[in-house]
Amino acid sequence: KQEVTQIPAALSVPEGENLVLNCSFTDSAIYNLQWFRQDPGKGLTSLLLIQSSQREQTSGRLNASLDKSSGRSTLYIAASQPGDSATYLCAGGTGANSKLTFGKGITLSVRP
């Protein structure tokens, strides 16, 4: 059974800082790894999806990596902005049905 862990639960950084959010998973037979953003009271917005055969994906100021052997993924945010404040969740897919197992998320606060 896949288990996904995100530590720490919360993070506060000053504007402009580069930061890394960590995610670990227990089942290395992961099908894909997705990162999502969730604003308070809202649904989830997909940020990046990394297939099991890939090492990383980039979109704008975001870069996500996947290391299946160590069971880790990271989300790198460059030049953070107050608008990046949100909860970031990672989720592992373990089959072609795209069913995901989520971590609890990291609540990021970027201070102006």
Next chain:
Amino acid sequence: DTGVSQDPRHKITKRGQNVTFRCDPISEHNRLYWYRQTLGQGPEFLTYFQNEAQLEKSRLLSDRFSAERPKGSFSTLEIQRTEQGDSAMYLCASSPMLGQNSPLHFGNGTRLTVT
């Protein structure tokens, strides 16, 4: 692409009542998922459909819960005899059936409060 739509956004009900939620996925998305999220937790998988067929149900989905997708388009999730422990955000997501490169698209959820 108008996104995944969920209705209602909020529902307050008394314990023991039945409630029904609706989800309209992105058109032409074959797959539809229901998740439940409680405060401070990540979403937990409840069930998923491929077209009109319900292919998997979580053990979280007790016999008080039923989901349908009658024509392979919109879906409904019904909770009978609601309990306070059912209070949560119910999220719907959809994706095309394209294998590994198919991110899930989520709606804004229905927040259920059982008093």
